[in-house]
Amino acid sequence: MAVPGLATLGGPLAAAVELPPSADFSNDTWWIVAIKAVGIVVFLLTSVLIAIWFERKVVARMQIRPGPNVHGPFGLLQSLADAMKLLLKEDINVKAADKVVYIVAPMISVFCALLTFAVIPLGPVVSMFGVETPVQLTDFPVAVLYILAATSVGVYGIVLGGWASGSTYPLLGAVRSTAQVISYELAMGLSLVSVFVMAGSMSTSQIVESQDSVWWVFPLLPAFVIYFISMVGEVNRLPFDLPEAEGELVSGFMTEYSSMKFAWFFLAEYINMLNVSAVATTLFFGGWKAPFGLGLINDGMLNQGWWPVLWFLAKLWFFMFLFVWIRGTLLRFRYDQFMKFGWKVLIPAALVWIVCVAVVQGVRQFTDVDLRTLLIVLGVIAVVGIGLSFLVPEKKPEPEPEPEAFDAFAGGYPVPPLPGQTLPPSPRRARLEAQRAQGGTGTATATITQAPSGAPGADADTPADGEQEETRG
Amino acid sequence: MSPLAAGLATSLAESGTTSAAEGVLFWVIAPVMVISALGLLFARKTVHAAMSIVVVMISLAILYVAQEAPFLGVVQVIVYTGAVMMLFLFVLMLVGVDSSDSLVETISGQRWIGLLLGGGLAAVLVGVVLTAADMAPVGLAEANADTNPVGVARVIFSDYVFALEVVGTLLVIAALGALVLTHRQRLTRLVGQRERSDARVAAGAVLTPLPAPGVYARSNAMDVPALGPDGRPLEHSVPRVLRIRGQERAVSDVHAEIGAEGIGSTPPERSITGEEQVR
Numbered sequence: 001m002a003v004p005g006l007a008t009l010g011g012p013l014a015a016a017v018e019l020p021p022s023a024d025f026s027n028d029t030w031w032i033v034a035i036k037a038v039g040i041v042v043f044l045l046t047s048v049l050i051a052i053w054f055e056r057k058v059v060a061r062m063q064i065r066p067g068p069n070v071h072g073p074f075g076l077l078q079s080l081a082d083a084m085k086l087l088l089k090e091d092i093n094v095k096a097a098d099k100v101v102y103i104v105a106p107m108i109s110v111f112c113a114l115l116t117f118a119v120i121p122l123g124p125v126v127s128m129f130g131v132e133t134p135v136q137l138t139d140f141p142v143a144v145l146y147i148l149a150a151t152s153v154g155v156y157g158i159v160l161g162g163w164a165s166g167s168t169y170p171l172l173g174a175v176r177s178t179a180q181v182i183s184y185e186l187a188m189g190l191s192l193v194s195v196f197v198m199a200g201s202m203s204t205s206q207i208v209e210s211q212d213s214v215w216w217v218f219p220l221l222p223a224f225v226i227y228f229i230s231m232v233g234e235v236n237r238l239p240f241d242l243p244e245a246e247g248e249l250v251s252g253f254m255t256e257y258s259s260m261k262f263a264w265f266f267l268a269e270y271i272n273m274l275n276v277s278a279v280a281t282t283l284f285f286g287g288w289k290a291p292f293g294l295g296l297i298n299d300g301m302l303n304q305g306w307w308p309v310l311w312f313l314a315k316l317w318f319f320m321f322l323f324v325w326i327r328g329t330l331l332r333f334r335y336d337q338f339m340k341f342g343w344k345v346l347i348p349a350a351l352v353w354i355v356c357v358a359v360v361q362g363v364r365q366f367t368d369v370d371l372r373t374l375l376i377v378l379g380v381i382a383v384v385g386i387g388l389s390f391l392v393p394e395k396k397p398e399p400e401p402e403p404e405a406f407d408a409f410a411g412g413y414p415v416p417p418l419p420g421q422t423l424p425p426s427p428r429r430a431r432l433e434a435q436r437a438q439g440g441t442g443t444a445t446a447t448i449t450q451a452p453s454g455a456p457g458a459d460a461d462t463p464a465d466g467e468q469e470e471t472r473g
Numbered sequence: 474m475s476p477l478a479a480g481l482a483t484s485l486a487e488s489g490t491t492s493a494a495e496g497v498l499f500w501v502i503a504p505v506m507v508i509s510a511l512g513l514l515f516a517r518k519t520v521h522a523a524m525s526i527v528v529v530m531i532s533l534a535i536l537y538v539a540q541e542a543p544f545l546g547v548v549q550v551i552v553y554t555g556a557v558m559m560l561f562l563f564v565l566m567l568v569g570v571d572s573s574d575s576l577v578e579t580i581s582g583q584r585w586i587g588l589l590l591g592g593g594l595a596a597v598l599v600g601v602v603l604t605a606a607d608m609a610p611v612g613l614a615e616a617n618a619d620t621n622p623v624g625v626a627r628v629i630f631s632d633y634v635f636a637l638e639v640v641g642t643l644l645v646i647a648a649l650g651a652l653v654l655t656h657r658q659r660l661t662r663l664v665g666q667r668e669r670s671d672a673r674v675a676a677g678a679v680l681t682p683l684p685a686p687g688v689y690a691r692s693n694a695m696d697v698p699a700l701g702p703d704g705r706p707l708e709h710s711v712p713r714v715l716r717i718r719g720q721e722r723a724v725s726d727v728h729a730e731i732g733a734e735g736i737g738s739t740p741p742e743r744s745i746t747g748e749e750q751v752r
Contacts, residue, residue: 101524141620145547149534152555156527159559163520163566171566178563182556189551202622334666420661 023134023205036137048270052079062328091259096166106264109157113271115150119143120278123288123308143204155181162253173252177243183342184233190350191226194357208287217284224284231276239330277319288312506532544622684710692727
């Protein structure tokens with residue numbers, strides 16, 4: 001099934017994509033790997049404690065109240081106290097639960113949440129106890145896909161937890177979460193594709209390297225917007241927290257969980273927030289590279305050694321702040337709006353954007369057009385397009401179509417009217433009224449005239465009870 | 474799939490021998506896979522069977538990564554575990570948590586057909602494994618020269634691009650077919666939330682959620698109405714069903730200080746702006 005003519009296409013494409021040097025892990029000894037792995041876990045766990053405090057404090061400030069301020073300086077120990085309380089609470093196992101799955105589900109969530117940071121580059125090559133090694137556990141050519149895979153397995157924790165609880169609200173939460181993750185992971189993956197196309201790689205360290213001159217958030221702004229929206233959807237945060245919507249589902253898939261098992265779900269949720277923020281930082285915000293041209297100071301001093309870890313953390317916490325800000329600002333979506341938004345807006349937009357990026361990249365690599373000319377041409381096309389769109393006359397709202405006369409005998413035999421159709425007045429009724437006008441006679445006619453006046457066909461199906469169905473608060 | 478597996482993925486490339494780490498990985502993963510594959514056969518609940526498949530798939534992905542096919546391994550997890558099995562699970566959940574499968578065999582003689590096919594498959598597999606024992610792998614380093622995903626991309630999008638397009642078209646047709654088959658024509662115009670709320674305002678109906686039933690020292694059941702700010706019972710705070718059945722109780726039944734009409738000393742009858750409709 002080989003097509004020889006197309007085989008040549010691979011050549012120029014690969015040649016044109018310059019693969020920058022990837023992170024080099026060849027010096028790593030087993031204890032360096034162990035230090036990094038333990039370091040990542042410790043970093044994530046402490047970050048979660050800080051994130052909970054941070055969220056409560058920032059939301060409190062947004063609502064003009066102090067937030068936690070009793071335990072420790074600035075209330076910093078509040079989340080530690082909460083965590084201890086959760087651990088020491090009674091661990092309730094639900095009788096109707098499917099025991100094994102019920103216990104394993106939170107573990108799946110946490111385990112998969114911990115996987116992502118293994119491939120996130122926190123900094124460039126540093127000297128760690130005399131070993132030259134990047135501040136990153138590992139990297140491979142499909143690192144970003146690996147992140148997507150880890151998150152998609154992590155959803156099993158939510159789904160199985162909801163199912164295994166053997167109760168209605170958790171099950172509904174689980175079903176919602178399945179639908180949500182499948183829809184939003186599509187948009188998320190598609191938005192990342194344009195970064196792959198531009199960077200020429202799916203390895204995280206190479207993507208960071210490729211953002212030497214410009215962060216991908218600027219040329220690929222639409223992809224970033226799509227990623228940002230779908231990352232909020234992916235971690236079940238407001239305004240997309242439908243799987244655990246308190247007003248409707250108690251707390252969704254977590255309803256039947258208590259103590260440590262609940263704490264694990266909680267932990268996984270916050271680690272996932274850190275994960276998606278780290279991915280946004282790495283793929284769109286230059287990873288560990290210094291912001292605002294700070295990298296130019298003193299021959300890039302601020303882009304070497306341990307400094308970049310600081311920039312990475314600053315960017316990471318900027319996204320965490322956005323999460324909290326969104327939570328403090330927006331209301332929860334209605335479920336159908338949420339689904340419509342995912343499938344009818346985000347995914348098509350992501351697809352169109354990929355095609356645009358691919359076309360531009362193709363023109364740059366297969367022709368001699370340089371980037372400036374290309375951008376000018378694209379700008380002119382955009383301006384002309386916008387100008388032309390003003391010339392298109394505005395669509396007037398279509399007038400309500402007049403209900404067509406319903407002919408019950410159109411198909412040859414009588415059928416009842418469908419919803420929205422009304423029966424024409426009966427011919428018999430017209431005849432009767434004509435008879436009555438003539439001063440009609442006979443008792444038989446009189447009984448017939450009584451009947452229709454009691455049941456006028458048009459509003460026969462409105463309830464006799466005039467009350468409206470209301471939600472009861 | 475885990476970073477550990479990636480780390481362990483030592484080259485099988487040209488030598489044809491496996492390293493110790495690879496051997497350990499295989500002998501850890503293989504029993505897990507066999508046990509969960511048996512779990513698929515013998516699990517009583519459908520969700521357990523589905524979970525067994527998930528474990529097999531992820532273990533398989535780890536082995537792919539160890540065999541220097543990281544792209545295949547990761548895509549295996551994203552597509553099969555993350556999407557296909559998730560949809561399976563979705564359907565299982567929608568069908569019902571407790572519904573057990575009907576064990577009536579609808580195809581006559583399906584056991585014999587199954588045995589025959591299973592035996593055939595076993596024969597083929599044994600044959601393949603026996604002949605594959607002393608095979609020297611060739612060209613892995615060459616194929617992965619520009620990283621594994623680039624190698625895969627070159628094969629898919631140059632050598633097999635026609636096959637890929639055909640498969641893609643087939644999938645699109647299948648998706649369209651599913652859409653067409655499940656499409657239902659709307660008989661009436663869709664009435665959205667906006668229209669419904671407009672209609673509710675125009676009709677002068679209650680816009681807020683209805684008041685909750687009353688809570689008293691001697692009753693917090695749903696059949697006793699709450700008191701309004703004017704001290705009179707709110708008729709519509711009792712669920713409609715109870716009112717229609719005549720099962721509601723008067724406030725006076727549970728509240729000692731309120732008379733039959735529901736007007737009492739606490740809370741006092743008062744007007745807030747003077748424009749409220751007097752009940």
